[in-house]
Amino acid sequence: MKRHGKKYAAAKQLVPAKPCTLDEAIPLLKRVKYAKFDETLELALLLGVDPKHADQMVRGTVVLPHGTGGSKKVLVIATGEKIQEGWLDFDAVVATPDTMKDVGKLGKILGPKGLMPNPKTGTVSFDVAKAVQEIKAGKVEFRVDKTSIIHVPFGKSSFDEKKLLDNARALVAAVMRAKPPTAKGRYLRSAYVSSSMSPSVRLDLGSLEALA
Numbered sequence: 001m002k003r004h005g006k007k008y009a010a011a012k013q014l015v016p017a018k019p020c021t022l023d024e025a026i027p028l029l030k031r032v033k034y035a036k037f038d039e040t041l042e043l044a045l046l047l048g049v050d051p052k053h054a055d056q057m058v059r060g061t062v063v064l065p066h067g068t069g070g071s072k073k074v075l076v077i078a079t080g081e082k083i084q085e086g087w088l089d090f091d092a093v094v095a096t097p098d099t100m101k102d103v104g105k106l107g108k109i110l111g112p113k114g115l116m117p118n119p120k121t122g123t124v125s126f127d128v129a130k131a132v133q134e135i136k137a138g139k140v141e142f143r144v145d146k147t148s149i150i151h152v153p154f155g156k157s158s159f160d161e162k163k164l165l166d167n168a169r170a171l172v173a174a175v176m177r178a179k180p181p182t183a184k185g186r187y188l189r190s191a192y193v194s195s196s197m198s199p200s201v202r203l204d205l206g207s208l209e210a211l212a
Contacts, residue, residue, distance in 0.1 A: 007034040012199040019204040022172075025193050026164045030157060032198055038069070039157040039196035041164060043171055045150045046190040048183060055182045058144040061121045062174035066163040068140060069156035076128050077103055077117075090115075094123050094131045142175060148189075150175060157195055168193070169211050176212035 004012075011032035020028065029041065049056040075090040077099050093110060095103045095117040103110075103117060110116040117123040121141050125131045142152045154167040172191075179187045191208055194200035 008197070008199065010034075015199050015201055019202045021204050021207040022165055022168050022193070025201040025203060026161050026168065028201055029193065029195050029198055030161065033157050033195065035195075035197040037196075039198070040069075040153045041155050041157060041159075041168075041193065041195050042151060042153045043168060044192045044194070044200070045172075045175060045188060047144055047148050047150065047175075048185050048187050048189050049144060049148055049180060051144050051146055051148060053182070056180045058150065058175065058178050058180060059120060059142065060174055060178045061139055061141045062170055063139045064154060064167040065170055066155065066159065066167055068153055069159060076132065092123065093117050094125065094128050096126050096128060097124055100124060140171070142171070142178075172208050173211045176209065 011034060014032050015028065026041075033039065047058055049058055051057055075093045077093065077095040093103075093115045097119075100117065107116060119125075122131055122139070140152055140154070142150050144150050152171055154171050155164045159167075176188070188205050188209055191203040191205060192200040193203060
């Protein structure tokens with residue numbers, strides 16, 4: 001069993017048992033921060049979908065108003081030879097539609113890393129300049145995993161509270177809008193926000209659903 005240190009335990013004592021709104025949770029995470037590096041903040045959303053069914057797959061993109069706080073390396077595949085030797089020194093891939101026949105051969109390399117270009121996420125386009133600009137500006141992709149959870153970073157602990165709130169709200173709204181028509185019952189089942197080293201804070205579902 002994983003054991004946490006004294007600093008984590010002290011931070012955990014400050015986290016209330018009751019669910020918090022984003023307006024309460026973001027300032028709380030900044031108060032309980034104890035790591036010396038600039039931590040990444042992340043949202044984890046459990047959805048009421050079954051990702052085994054293609055018509056319940058939740059996937060999309062959103063441009064965060066204030067970016068992610070990180071600089072992304074973007075690989076553009078337009079013409080020429082493709083990388084097949086395992087080189088993955090990039091954070092996103094953009095390809096033109098006419099190259100996808102060849103890019104498909106890289107599926108076993110790019111797929112497991114979540115890097116495969118896809119028209120639904122805007123990474124397959126002849127306007128590669130626009131696609132790259134959006135990614136650099138803070139465009140993030142969200143995709144439900146096999147356990148029906150979405151994990152997405154939305155900023156750094158060094159951001160001021162307003163920027164973090166703007167980003168988190170934009171992200172939640174995008175996920176809520178992506179609800180599949182075939183999803184039954186409650187779509188948003190649970191939600192937590194945390195930073196790289198902090199304990200997670202449970203979020204109030206009603207306040208998140210109001211952002212849709």
